[in-house]
Amino acid sequence: CPSSPKPPNSPSEKCGTLNMTKITEHGKKVRKNWTSYWTILRGSSLLFNKSQGGGSGWFGREQKLEFSVDLKGGSVDWASKDKSSKKHVLELKTRQGMELLLQSDNDNCINDWHKALTEAVNTHAWE
Ligand code: I3S
Numbered sequence: 001c002p003s004s005p006k007p008p009n010s011p012s013e014k015c016g017t018l019n020m021t022k023i024t025e026h027g028k029k030v031r032k033n034w035t036s037y038w039t040i041l042r043g044s045s046l047l048f049n050k051s052q053g054g055g056s057g058w059f060g061r062e063q064k065l066e067f068s069v070d071l072k073g074g075s076v077d078w079a080s081k082d083k084s085s086k087k088h089v090l091e092l093k094t095r096q097g098m099e100l101l102l103q104s105d106n107d108n109c110i111n112d113w114h115k116a117l118t119e120a121v122n123t124h125a126w127e
Contacts (some may be wrong), residue, residue, distance in 0.1 A: 014116045015040040016109060020048060023083070024099035034103075038063060041116055044071045044124035046092075069094050072124045074118040090114055 011037040018039040021032045051065040073095035081092060083101060088110040090102040104110040 013040060013042050014112070016113070017104070018113065019086075019103040021101050022098065024097065025099055027097040032101075039102075039113075041113075041120055044120060044127065045069070046071055046117070046120075069098060069100070071095070071117070071120050072127050074121055076121050078112070078114070090110065090117065092117065 079089040079091035
């Protein structure tokens with residue numbers, strides 16, 4: 001699972017590499033564009049970063065925030081087969097009408113993300 005040790009002072013963070021595409025934005029279907037992101041779950045925010053240059057993990061590479069989503073009031077579940085031909089795909093829906101697919105070829109990795117995202121959505125549901 002491509003991830004790195006948690007940085008100090010951020011015990012609640014989860015991070016790792018995930019493939020992601022938006023499928024709906026503001027309630028409208030958009031064309032898929034699968035891209036690999038360094039993904040960080042921090043509280044109720046899910047951040048998608050594109051790495052700049054080489055290296056891996058927190059040290060040795062610069063991160064550029066591409067965009068983030070707010071998980072409050074959102075939902076996460078395994079995507080149905082008609083959403084993608086890929087294996088291990090999660091579907092994330094936000095309260096703002098965005099739908100994303102998240103994917104990893106590593107099933108342990110995606111199971112960990114499923115757990116962490118479900119927990120984050122449940123924890124922050126009523127804020
Ligand atoms: O759900 P779709 O439209 O079959 O998704 C596939 C397409 O987006 C395809 O790109 P084109 O826009 O060039 O047709 C992507 O390359 C595929 O990865 C998409 O399907 P999967 O099943 O990989 O999510």
